[in-house]
Amino acid sequence: MKTGITFSLALSLGSWFGAVDAYWRMNCGVAQTGRVDPILSPGSVSGHVHLLSGATNVNTTSDYDSLSAASCTSCSIQKDLSAYWTPLMYYQFANGSFTPVPNGGTVVYYLGRGDDIANVVPFPKGLKMVSGDSTARSYDNTTMTYGPNSTFPPRPVADRVSFVCIDYTNETPQTTFLNNTDCPEGLRAQIQFQSCWDGVNLYKSDQSHVAYLSQIDNGICPPSHPVLLPHLFFEIYYFPNSMDTSDGGQFVFSNGDTTGYGFHGDFLNGWDTDVLTDAVTQCLVNDTDGVIEDCAPLAASQDEYYANNCPERPALVNEQVKGILPKLPGCNTVTSGPAAAPQGICSTEPSLNTPEDTDGETRVEPTINSTTIAMSSGSTATYQGCYIDESNGARALSAASTTNSTGMSTALCAAYCQNKGYSVFATEYSDECYCGSSISASTTNETDCAMACVGNLTQWCGGPDRLSVWLISGNETNASTSSGPTVANSTYISCYSDNTGGSRTLTTRTMDSSMTLEMCASTAQKGNYKYFGVEYADECWVGDTLATTGATLAEGQCSMTCAGNTSELCGGPNALSLFQNNLYQQPGNPSTVNITGSSAQFGYLGCYTEGTSGRALGGSASYSTTSSSMTVEYCVAACYAKGYDYAGVEYSDECYCNNIGITNGATTASSGCSMICDGNQAEYCGGSNRVNIYELKNSTSPSRLARRELQHSRRFMLSHWFGLS
Numbered sequence: 016m017k018t019g020i021t022f023s024l025a026l027s028l029g030s031w032f033g034a035v036d037a038y039w040r041m042n043c044g045v046a047q048t049g050r051v052d053p054i055l056s057p058g059s060v061s062g063h064v065h066l067l068s069g070a071t072n073v074n075t076t077s078d079y080d081s082l083s084a085a086s087c088t089s090c091s092i093q094k095d096l097s098a099y100w101t102p103l104m105y106y107q108f109a110n111g112s113f114t115p116v117p118n119g120g121t122v123v124y125y126l127g128r129g130d131d132i133a134n135v136v137p138f139p140k141g142l143k144m145v146s147g148d149s150t151a152r153s154y155d156n157t158t159m160t161y162g163p164n165s166t167f168p169p170r171p172v173a174d175r176v177s178f179v180c181i182d183y184t185n186e187t188p189q190t191t192f193l194n195n196t197d198c199p200e201g202l203r204a205q206i207q208f209q210s211c212w213d214g215v216n217l218y219k220s221d222q223s224h225v226a227y228l229s230q231i232d233n234g235i236c237p238p239s240h241p242v243l244l245p246h247l248f249f250e251i252y253y254f255p256n257s258m259d260t261s262d263g264g265q266f267v268f269s270n271g272d273t274t275g276y277g278f279h280g281d282f283l284n285g286w287d288t289d290v291l292t293d294a295v296t297q298c299l300v301n302d303t304d305g306v307i308e309d310c311a312p313l314a315a316s317q318d319e320y321y322a323n324n325c326p327e328r329p330a331l332v333n334e335q336v337k338g339i340l341p342k343l344p345g346c347n348t349v350t351s352g353p354a355a356a357p358q359g360i361c362s363t364e365p366s367l368n369t370p371e372d373t374d375g376e377t378r379v380e381p382t383i384n385s386t387t388i389a390m391s392s393g394s395t396a397t398y399q400g401c402y403i404d405e406s407n408g409a410r411a412l413s414a415a416s417t418t419n420s421t422g423m424s425t426a427l428c429a430a431y432c433q434n435k436g437y438s439v440f441a442t443e444y445s446d447e448c449y450c451g452s453s454i455s456a457s458t459t460n461e462t463d464c465a466m467a468c469v470g471n472l473t474q475w476c477g478g479p480d481r482l483s484v485w486l487i488s489g490n491e492t493n494a495s496t497s498s499g500p501t502v503a504n505s506t507y508i509s510c511y512s513d514n515t516g517g518s519r520t521l522t523t524r525t526m527d528s529s530m531t532l533e534m535c536a537s538t539a540q541k542g543n544y545k546y547f548g549v550e551y552a553d554e555c556w557v558g559d560t561l562a563t564t565g566a567t568l569a570e571g572q573c574s575m576t577c578a579g580n581t582s583e584l585c586g587g588p589n590a591l592s593l594f595q596n597n598l599y600q601q602p603g604n605p606s607t608v609n610i611t612g613s614s615a616q617f618g619y620l621g622c623y624t625e626g627t628s629g630r631a632l633g634g635s636a637s638y639s640t641t642s643s644s645m646t647v648e649y650c651v652a653a654c655y656a657k658g659y660d661y662a663g664v665e666y667s668d669e670c671y672c673n674n675i676g677i678t679n680g681a682t683t684a685s686s687g688c689s690m691i692c693d694g695n696q697a698e699y700c701g702g703s704n705r706v707n708i709y710e711l712k713n714s715t716s717p718s719r720l721a722r723r724e725l726q727h728s729r730r731f732m733l734s735h736w737f738g739l740s
């Protein structure tokens with residue numbers, strides 16, 4: 016998984032909200048990071064950096080119509096092309112420099128709130144609003160909501176901002192300011208919006224077109240703002256514990272605010288009006304678990320892979336806002352109050368970059384046997400369907416593979432496989448490419464292959480363990496018709512060049528004065544090497560990849576008889592009789608691991624980075640061991656035997672266990688976990704600071720149950736901080 020969002024939802028517990036709600040909640044990846052604010056700084060560079068979610072084309076001049084032209088949104092509901100943004104959180108090192116705190120994106124809630132909920136109306140086209148006060152550095156206990164009497168008392172509007180430090184073992188109340196930042200499971204910044212509209216103005220710069228409910232998240236609207244809107248609420252997940260804070264630095268928002276009182280949020284409506292109207296009517300009043308699947312108008316355009324399919328766009332403002340920065344972008348002084356801190360204005364501002372125009376671009380659904388692409392070689396590739404990969408731990412197409420995390424597309428994979436002489440190719444998980452001569456795996460529902468290619472977002476590139484399979488016309492029989500020597504459990508490739516410009520085609524050599532093809536095949540099988548080749552009568556070469564320096568030679572160049580069998584040919588000078596080992600097992604991560612002698616099963620969660628301030632499987636109750644015969648099964652069994660629910664393998668021989676799950680680090684590309692287990696050549700055991708994590712399924716251990724309870728109770732939990740009921 017490449018998105019941090021599923022991760023952050025798993026962390027959710029506790030909430031601002033007291034009463035049982037009707038609502039929906041939507042996860043959002045990042046659309047843009049930079050000094051962009053089309054509400055407060057239209058057409059110019061904003062005063063401070065924002066984390067923007069929503070329509071992919073959000074820019075400095077966005078309005079309803081321009082957002083509506085976006086090709087996608089970084090949020091899960093594709094018919095919502097709104098833009099949502101908040102200031103970005105940084106860490107200021109003791110030496111004065113800054114770096115962004117890793118975030119898990121924004122969760123946007125639409126809640127049915129207010130006494131007048133029966134008359135709630137959808138956001139009108141083009142409505143925009145800002146909640147919060149960027150200049151605030153202390154709690155304002157005098158500016159109150161409308162509250163006419165003791166049934167609907169007024170409340171300080173400052174309560175619209177809140178922070179939750181998430182710590183499963185030591186729950187702390189939420190605060191209206193940034194207090195504790197030692198948050199093992201993350202820090203949630205939260206902002207409530209105005210739900211009462213004057214019914215006339217889509218925007219007024221003093222925000223007087225909208226007003227808060229009397230209780231902010233519930234109650235009544237003032238008579239001046241009689242129209243009730245859906246109640247909007249953002250949660251932004253930060254991971255302060257993934258920063259090394261040992262230098263004694265501090266957390267600060269992009270506007271220079273260390274207190275959190277100046278946190279704020281912006282909303283620019285870009286919804287498809289029909290979809291929003293249907294969702295408000297059908298779901299806002301009675302969807303009590305917030306799940307989009309339960310709301311038909313929203314589910315229809317939900318994209319499970321929103322963060323990959325609509326990734327963050329390149330920076331619109333020509334300045335650096337990530338990495339290590341000498342100062343906060345813009346002219347923002349770090350202040351801690353209590354006095355208000357007006358927005359600093361710079362005399363000069365960076366230029367704007369011209370973004371690639373993707374407005375209106377839509378994804379093309381390929382049709383089996385009729386969608387074709389023309390390849391630069393002149394061949395044509397025809398779409399074959401969505402196939403299941405790794406159904407029993409082995410790759411469906413294993414002859415060759417590559418990953419390109421920026422450029423993968425159907426055409427790129429096609430060219431790669433054709434160059435290697437294969438006629439079947441397939442893309443997977445947005446950036447992987449596999450080749451073979453034929454495919455015998457099972458097809459599956461086309462909707463399973465729903466990840467866009469990273470190199471061309473209008474094409475599909477498979478999904479998790481799902482292959483978008485293509486066939487190159489004219490090359491169907493290339494591999495299968497090649498004749499040549501037969502060796503059991505091996506396929507002859509061709510006579511192949513070696514030692515071109517001093518580069519070896521395969522990695523590892525053994526020599527034997529009684530060399531035969533079978534002897535070399537046996538070496539490849541024992542070591543689980545994908546290829547083997549015999550050269551110069553007595554040299555056996557094995558390896559998993561063919562160096563790009565090698566190429567097919569005329570068969571006549573492999574005409575030396577084998578040292579151990581004069582009836583077989585064993586290559587020639589700098590020429591390999593090259594074979595593929597059909598017993599080769601592509602290393603993988605078993606998706607489930609059974610515990611011998613028990614019904615317990617562990618499921619694979621993914622490849623994770625270790626945290627900078629602690630192990631991914633950290634916490635006080637954890638265990639680790641190493642073994643020169645490490646396998647996934649060994650580690651899982653060792654953790655289970657000691658009563659742990661999580662197991663992780665790393666660096667080919669290390670094993671980690673804990674009971675509370677992932678406490679540090681984050682999901683990362685599977686390519687980071689590519690070290691072979693010391694005890695099983697067909698399994699991966701993590702990498703350097705990368706860990707493959709497994710979780711006990713259906714655990715009944717008290718810690719897991721308690722954690723799940725906290726997650727489930729989210730929507731029912733009474734807010735002790737705000738004293739709501």
Ligand SMILES: *[C@@H]1O[C@H](CO)[C@@H](O)[C@H](O)[C@H]1NC(C)=O
Pocket residue numbers: 058072073074075076077081082084374
């Ligand atoms: C903002 O985006 C809209 C829609 O893509 C585009 O028409 C407009 O020119 C962009 N504005 C700027 C300043 O780039």
Ligand SMILES: *[C@@H]1O[C@H](CO)[C@@H](O)[C@H](O)[C@H]1NC(C)=O
Pocket residue numbers: 156157
């Ligand atoms: C508001 O806060 C100030 C400073 O803490 C305090 O002196 C004052 O009494 C408070 N006012 C109200 C109405 O609570």
Ligand SMILES: *[C@@H]1O[C@H](CO)[C@@H](O)[C@H](O)[C@H]1NC(C)=O
Pocket residue numbers: 163164165166167235
């Ligand atoms: C409180 O104010 C609301 C709204 O104006 C009104 O409907 C209600 O009757 C009032 N309640 C009391 C006890 O005055």
Ligand SMILES: *[C@@H]1O[C@H](CO)[C@@H](O)[C@H](O)[C@H]1NC(C)=O
Pocket residue numbers: 188189190194195
């Ligand atoms: C602020 O954090 C400290 C340290 O974690 C804690 O002791 C204190 O109770 C917190 N304050 C509030 C108002 O929650």
Ligand SMILES: *[C@@H]1O[C@H](CO)[C@@H](O)[C@H](O)[C@H]1NC(C)=O
Pocket residue numbers: 296297298301302303309310
């Ligand atoms: C809510 O009520 C509407 C109208 O009665 C109905 O169409 C919809 O299915 C209900 N939704 C849920 C989640 O129960």
Ligand SMILES: *[C@@H]1O[C@H](CO)[C@@H](O)[C@H](O)[C@H]1NC(C)=O
Pocket residue numbers: 383384
């Ligand atoms: C595609 O063509 C192949 C070979 O002609 C055929 O076996 C298969 O059923 C076709 N699939 C579809 C979905 O038409």
Ligand SMILES: *[C@@H]1O[C@H](CO)[C@@H](O)[C@H](O)[C@H]1NC(C)=O
Pocket residue numbers: 419420421422423427470
């Ligand atoms: C990835 O693909 C892009 C676009 O085709 C190409 O420019 C780049 O060199 C490729 N990167 C790797 C590592 O192959």
Ligand SMILES: *[C@@H]1O[C@H](CO)[C@@H](O)[C@H](O)[C@H]1NC(C)=O
Pocket residue numbers: 460461462
């Ligand atoms: C594929 O999945 C979609 C969405 O879940 C469903 O509507 C459709 O009926 C499925 N098609 C098949 C052939 O199972």
Ligand SMILES: *[C@@H]1O[C@H](CO)[C@@H](O)[C@H](O)[C@H]1NC(C)=O
Pocket residue numbers: 379471473474
């Ligand atoms: C992206 O894919 C579409 C659909 O296959 C294709 O028409 C387009 O040419 C591709 N774009 C690039 C830059 O290759």
Ligand SMILES: *[C@@H]1O[C@H](CO)[C@@H](O)[C@H](O)[C@H]1NC(C)=O
Pocket residue numbers: 503504598
């Ligand atoms: C080929 O592989 C199969 C399956 O592993 C094995 O049973 C068989 O003995 C092998 N044949 C030879 C000649 O090695």
Ligand SMILES: *[C@@H]1O[C@H](CO)[C@@H](O)[C@H](O)[C@H]1NC(C)=O
Pocket residue numbers: 607608609
């Ligand atoms: C694990 O057990 C399940 C049933 O309990 C079985 O279906 C599955 O094949 C087993 N998996 C392995 C890898 O042994």
Ligand SMILES: CC(=O)N[C@H]1CO[C@H](CO)[C@@H](O)[C@@H]1O
Pocket residue numbers: 392393394395433434435436437487488489490493
């Ligand atoms: C017709 C066709 O696509 N032929 C291709 C088969 O594959 C080789 C590479 O192995 C190409 O060179 C051919 O053009």
